[in-house]
Amino acid sequence: MPLADLLAREAVFPSLRASSKKQALQELAQHAATLLGRDPREIFETLLQRERLGSTGVGNGIAIPHGKLPKLDKLFGAFARLEKPIDFEALDGEPVDLVFLLLAPEAAGADHLKSLARVARMLRDPATADKLRGTRDAGAIHALLTATQASDAA
Amino acid sequence: MGTVFLSDLILLVGSALVLLGTVSSLLAARFGAPILLVFLLLGVLAGEAGPGQIHFSDYWATYLVGSAALAVILFDGGLRMRASTMRGALAPAVLLSTVGVLLTAGLVGLAAIPLLGLPPLESLLVGAIVASTDAAAVLFLVRAQGLRLGRRVGAVIEIESATNDPAAVFLTVALVEIIASGAANPGWALTAGLAQQMVLGAAMGVAGGFGVAFVVNRLDLPSGLHPAMVVAAAVLIYAATAMMHGSGFLAVYLAGLVLGNRPVRSIAAITSFHDTVTWLCQIVMFVMLGLLLSPQRMAQYVPPALAIAAFLLLVGRPVAVFLCLWPFRFSWREKAFISWAGLRGAVSIFLATIPMLAQLPGADVYFNVAFVVVLVSLILHGWSLVFAARRFGVALAEPLREARRFEIDLPGQSEHELVAYPVTADTLAVSSGLLPLWARLVLVVRKGQVLSPQEAGVLRAGDYAYLLAPPRRVQRLDPFFMPEERPRGEIGAGFPFAGNVKLGDVADLYGLFVRDQDRVVTIAEAFADRTDDRPLPGMRFAVGTAAIEAVTVEEGRVTQAALRFEALGEEGVSVPRRLWEQVRRRFGKGQDLGLPS
Numbered sequence: 001m002p003l004a005d006l007l008a009r010e011a012v013f014p015s016l017r018a019s020s021k022k023q024a025l026q027e028l029a030q031h032a033a034t035l036l037g038r039d040p041r042e043i044f045e046t047l048l049q050r051e052r053l054g055s056t057g058v059g060n061g062i063a064i065p066h067g068k069l070p071k072l073d074k075l076f077g078a079f080a081r082l083e084k085p086i087d088f089e090a091l092d093g094e095p096v097d098l099v100f101l102l103l104a105p106e107a108a109g110a111d112h113l114k115s116l117a118r119v120a121r122m123l124r125d126p127a128t129a130d131k132l133r134g135t136r137d138a139g140a141i142h143a144l145l146t147a148t149q150a151s152d153a154a
Numbered sequence: 155m156g157t158v159f160l161s162d163l164i165l166l167v168g169s170a171l172v173l174l175g176t177v178s179s180l181l182a183a184r185f186g187a188p189i190l191l192v193f194l195l196l197g198v199l200a201g202e203a204g205p206g207q208i209h210f211s212d213y214w215a216t217y218l219v220g221s222a223a224l225a226v227i228l229f230d231g232g233l234r235m236r237a238s239t240m241r242g243a244l245a246p247a248v249l250l251s252t253v254g255v256l257l258t259a260g261l262v263g264l265a266a267i268p269l270l271g272l273p274p275l276e277s278l279l280v281g282a283i284v285a286s287t288d289a290a291a292v293l294f295l296v297r298a299q300g301l302r303l304g305r306r307v308g309a310v311i312e313i314e315s316a317t318n319d320p321a322a323v324f325l326t327v328a329l330v331e332i333i334a335s336g337a338a339n340p341g342w343a344l345t346a347g348l349a350q351q352m353v354l355g356a357a358m359g360v361a362g363g364f365g366v367a368f369v370v371n372r373l374d375l376p377s378g379l380h381p382a383m384v385v386a387a388a389v390l391i392y393a394a395t396a397m398m399h400g401s402g403f404l405a406v407y408l409a410g411l412v413l414g415n416r417p418v419r420s421i422a423a424i425t426s427f428h429d430t431v432t433w434l435c436q437i438v439m440f441v442m443l444g445l446l447l448s449p450q451r452m453a454q455y456v457p458p459a460l461a462i463a464a465f466l467l468l469v470g471r472p473v474a475v476f477l478c479l480w481p482f483r484f485s486w487r488e489k490a491f492i493s494w495a496g497l498r499g500a501v502s503i504f505l506a507t508i509p510m511l512a513q514l515p516g517a518d519v520y521f522n523v524a525f526v527v528v529l530v531s532l533i534l535h536g537w538s539l540v541f542a543a544r545r546f547g548v549a550l551a552e553p554l555r556e557a558r559r560f561e562i563d564l565p566g567q568s569e570h571e572l573v574a575y576p577v578t579a580d581t582l583a584v585s586s587g588l589l590p591l592w593a594r595l596v597l598v599v600r601k602g603q604v605l606s607p608q609e610a611g612v613l614r615a616g617d618y619a620y621l622l623a624p625p626r627r628v629q630r631l632d633p634f635f636m637p638e639e640r641p642r643g644e645i646g647a648g649f650p651f652a653g654n655v656k657l658g659d660v661a662d663l664y665g666l667f668v669r670d671q672d673r674v675v676t677i678a679e680a681f682a683d684r685t686d687d688r689p690l691p692g693m694r695f696a697v698g699t700a701a702i703e704a705v706t707v708e709e710g711r712v713t714q715a716a717l718r719f720e721a722l723g724e725e726g727v728s729v730p731r732r733l734w735e736q737v738r739r740r741f742g743k744g745q746d747l748g749l750p751s
Binding site for chain 2 (some may be wrong): 050053054055056057058064067068090091107108110112113114116117120
């Protein structure tokens with residue numbers, strides 16, 4: 001599933017304010033819940049549950065919190081650029097300022113994995129990350145995230 | 155006394171020729187000459203035209219030895235073909251080997267009418283003789299030169315060459331019979347006969363393959379006899395099928411294919427023995443064909459034969475290939491390469507001896523024309539195939555390197571086999587530091603020193619690893635010592651997991667498959683189990699379609715691990731590529747999960 005299909009323009013938050021990992025997750029869960037028409041607590045719990053197994057901070061200032069949400073009809077993505085980097089218990093210990101939230105339906109299976117891999121791969125590209133950090137314009141961020149696909153497929 | 159002396163003489167000359175053949179391979183390697191051509195030239199030099207002055211013109215002996223040699227070579231080809239490689243290549247290859255052969259034969263036949271001044275039927279016979287590509291030559295040229303073709307293209311060429319002999323053999327035999335008896339219209343009987351050849355050949359081959367596998371697995375023969383039994387069985391399958399008017403070549407290839415893709419005891423010994431026998435067959439066959447050649451008699455046929463060769467390579471084959479591959483999705487480059495890779499070899503010369511044996515009046519023409527065509531192909535293709543593959547963009551970047559497995563016979567038991575591998579960089583054994591659970595590393599030779607696995611730790615490039623493994627699974631060790639397909643550029647995109655997380659929890663999160671008994675095992679325990687309590691950072695094992703890699707190890711326990719999805723197929727990647735990835739996962743990375751399937 002191309003990222004353009006799972007990341008809506010409204011789900012991009014170019015300057016989210018959060019002082020801790022927990023707060024960042026809460027904020028994101030809140031936004032996601034509004035967009036999805038769901039209970040924010042349910043989403044937050046899902047994310048937290050995943051974080052208990054291991055941080056989703058993948059390094060280089062990037063975190064990809066994710067989890068499975070019952071009765072979701074398709075993959076849902078949201079992106080936040082944090083105003084101030086926060087500690088995310090990432091593998092490399094670096095503070096995180098780019099957060100991509102990915103929620104999957106219970107039965108997403110391979111699509112879930114592929115999308116995670118794709119998001120991780122895209123964000124790990126230093127050029128892309130630099131560009132994302134360099135703008136506060138939601139439209140530009142959305143365009144960046146949904147455009148840089150085809151080239152890295154192989 | 156006379157006959158004793160003669161036998162000794164024949165032995166002396168024969169063995170000397172084989173010896174020269176083996177040594178001449180060095181020559182071939184040094185000068186990059188096609189090795190089959192070198193064998194052939196050796197025969198020519200030994201023959202009546204060269205210093206050897208051996209007068210050999212026994213077409214019957216050629217036919218006899220040639221069919222046995224071809225049977226063994228084709229069987230070996232089947233043995234080495236992985237069924238998984240055939241996916242998507244079977245239909246095009248089979249179309250090429252039936253319709254393609256008929257088309258090529260017809261086109262060349264048409265061209266031969268004016269070029270050789272023969273009547274239509276006899277021209278068609280010439281076409282039939284040179285119509286089929288030669289499996290021995292294809293397998294050999296591609297493998298000996300380490301050419302690594304795209305999977306589908308490589309498989310099409312290989313399967314085509316292995317399965318198109320029936321059509322050519324049948325067409326040749328039928329035409330020879332028709333010409334000999336003077337009958338006019340072949341029509342139906344031809345098609346029906348062809349169908350019979352193929353169906354019978356296929357049936358006998360598959361049944362034979364399963365039969366051989368069954369017998370080998372059941373009989374406890376002294377070690378060393380299994381390979382011998384298999385070779386004998388291969389020739390038997392060939393001969394029995396041919397006697398029943400089925401295609402022996404098809405049968406023997408399929409038998410090899412079945413055997414090579416089934417769990418078979420001492421398969422390693424069998425394949426390595428076949429490796430040797432196949433070389434021997436190639437040498438014997440080509441030297442003998444060289445001996446048979448008489449350049450003086452060939453001279454007059456050279457100009458028209460060259461014209462026929464040119465027509466075959468530049469028009470006949472390409473037209474047949476492009477028409478046959480029309481319905482399938484091949485790029486024009488792939489089709490162009492497959493057209494060019496129509497190697498002719500011993501089969502054509504061998505087919506040309508059939509009219510000789512039937513004493514057709516024009517037999518000399520067919521034979522010499524076939525010979526010239528094969529010579530042209532050996533020289534031209536032998537030197538240009540690798541270049542053509544690059545040119546048409548169907549060659550993969552690096553030449554194929556295979557895992558080099560050495561086997562050591564363990565007397566006294568058959569539960570385990572001792573095998574050794576030279577360890578090279580970029581192999582799974584080095585990059586993952588893991589070996590399958592069922593294989594036991596017994597010693598490591600590093601820089602000339604013999605180390606115990608404990609002393610050696612993780613395998614490094616340059617080591618020699620000695621492992622014990624159940625015979626049935628030995629082959630599945632190869633992927634660990636084979637240079638990896640292509641290193642996935644980036645390493646690192648992994649999701650962290652604490653070492654105390656259970657595999658079942660990870661699996662549930664992502665819908666990955668884990669065996670029930672593994673669900674309650676933690677990541678740290680899984681690493682401990684798989685590494686004899688000595689995990690190191692960077693080691694990984696497969697969980698379903700993903701892999702878990704050890705990141706931090708504290709006091710011999712994995713405390714931090716990362717889940718990696720790199721092995722996942724990507725959207726936007728072609729279906730064959732994805733299938734290939736699946737196959738790789740199944741036989742390669744998927745294996746170190748330690749599933750004792």
